[in-house]
Amino acid sequence: EDQVTQSPEALRLQEGESSSLNCSYTVSGLRGLFWYRQDPGKGPEFLFTLYSAGEEKEKERLKATLTKKESFLHITAPKPEDSATYLCAVQGRNSGYALNFGKGTSLLVTP
Amino acid sequence: ETGVTQSPTHLIKTRGQQVTLRCSSQSGHNTVSWYQQALGQGPQFIFQYYREEENGRGNFPPRFSGLQFPNYSSELNVNALELDDSALYLCASGLGGGSEKLFFGSGTQLSVL
Numbered sequence: 001e002d003q004v005t006q007s008p009e010a011l012r013l014q015e016g017e018s019s020s021l022n023c024s025y026t027v028s029g030l031r032g033l034f035w036y037r038q039d040p041g042k043g044p045e046f047l048f049t050l051y052s053a054g055e056e057k058e059k060e061r062l063k064a065t066l067t068k069k070e071s072f073l074h075i076t077a078p079k080p081e082d083s084a085t086y087l088c089a090v091q092g093r094n095s096g097y098a099l100n101f102g103k104g105t106s107l108l109v110t111p
Numbered sequence: 112e113t114g115v116t117q118s119p120t121h122l123i124k125t126r127g128q129q130v131t132l133r134c135s136s137q138s139g140h141n142t143v144s145w146y147q148q149a150l151g152q153g154p155q156f157i158f159q160y161y162r163e164e165e166n167g168r169g170n171f172p173p174r175f176s177g178l179q180f181p182n183y184s185s186e187l188n189v190n191a192l193e194l195d196d197s198a199l200y201l202c203a204s205g206l207g208g209g210s211e212k213l214f215f216g217s218g219t220q221l222s223v224l
Contacts, residue, residue, distance in 0.1 A: 004153075036215075043115070043201050043215030044154065087153055096167035097144070099213070101153030 002027045002092045004102035012108045013078055021073040021086055021105045029093030033071050035064050036087040038104065044087055047073075078109045114138055115216035117202050123222045129190045132219045134202030136183040143185040144213060145177060146201040154201055160185060189221075197223045 005024045013019055025033065032051050036044035048057045050066040057064050061082065063074040073086055085106045089099040114137035124130050136143050142161045146154035156169035160179035174190040183204070189196060199220050203213035 041217065043203070043217050044213075046212050046214070049212065089153070097142075097159050098156035098167055098169055099144075099146075099154075100156070101146075103151065103153050 002090055002095055002100040004088055004090055004100055006086075006088050006102035006105050008105060009103070010106045010108075012110065013075075015079055015109055015111050016077050018074070018076045018078070020075070021088075021107070023071040023073070023088030023102060024069060025071070025088070025090045026069075027090045027092040027100075028095075031091040031093055033066055034089045034091070034099060035062075035071070035073055036089065036101075038085045038087055047086075075107070078107075080109045080111055083107055083109045115202060115204050115214050117200075117216040117219050119219060120217070121220045121222075123224060124192050125224055126192055126194060128192050129188065130192060130221065132187040132189075132200050132202075132221070134185045134187070134204075134216060136185065136202075136204035137214050140204035140206055140214070141183055142205045143179055143183065144203045144205075145185070145187045146203065146215075147171075148199040148201055148218070150198075157187070192223045194223050197221060 003026045007022045035047040038044045048064040053068045065072045085104040087104045089101040116135045118133045144159040145157040148154040159167040163179045176188045178186045199218040201218045203215045205213045
């Protein structure tokens with residue numbers, strides 16, 4: 001069964017203090033690994049899809065990387081508006097089209 | 112801003128009752144998925160519809176059922192509600208049967224008392 005574990009559960013950063021969020025996964029044949037951002041009271045918002053180990057993608061202050069066992073979401077010089085819950089999900093070849101999500105990391109960036 | 116809209120935004124039901132949640136997909140999208148998100152958890156896949164046919168289902172009992180209409184709007188029906196069904200129900204739409212870039216609505220918060 002596909003499994004996704006995210007750490008830490010919660011992270012508090014000062015504005016400008018860079019850090020990384022971790023997503024460890026086990027999956028039977030990775031079709032893709034996804035990062036979403038979720039604000040309170042809203043649905044998840046798509047950030048990135050990574051397909052193979054070694055792949056990297058960037059968007060503004062965010063950079064996602066992928067290895068065979070984990071993915072990192074690096075946040076460089078975060079701003080208060082980056083505060084949100086970041087969700088990682090995998091899609092395995094044996095799970096059809098379902099996305100299997102982790103519990104997320106709740107990020108708070110203070111001024 | 113996504114074009115996925117869900118209604119109602121909040122709903123309170125009693126154990127044993129039935130509920131229907133509605134979703135209007137983003138224009139042009141032919142895939143709709145439903146997810147259940149309990150407090151403090153990640154979303155859990157319920158099922159997916161592609162061109163009005165169910166083409167994937169998660170670990171949910173048959174009392175969770177759905178429909179997709181020709182205009183790509185969708186319904187999630189839950190019969191015989193249980194207390195554990197209290198959660199945020201998310202609808203997501205995409206392009207193609209295997210689309211991974213999903214656009215989520217803001218969800219329906221269901222409370223079962």
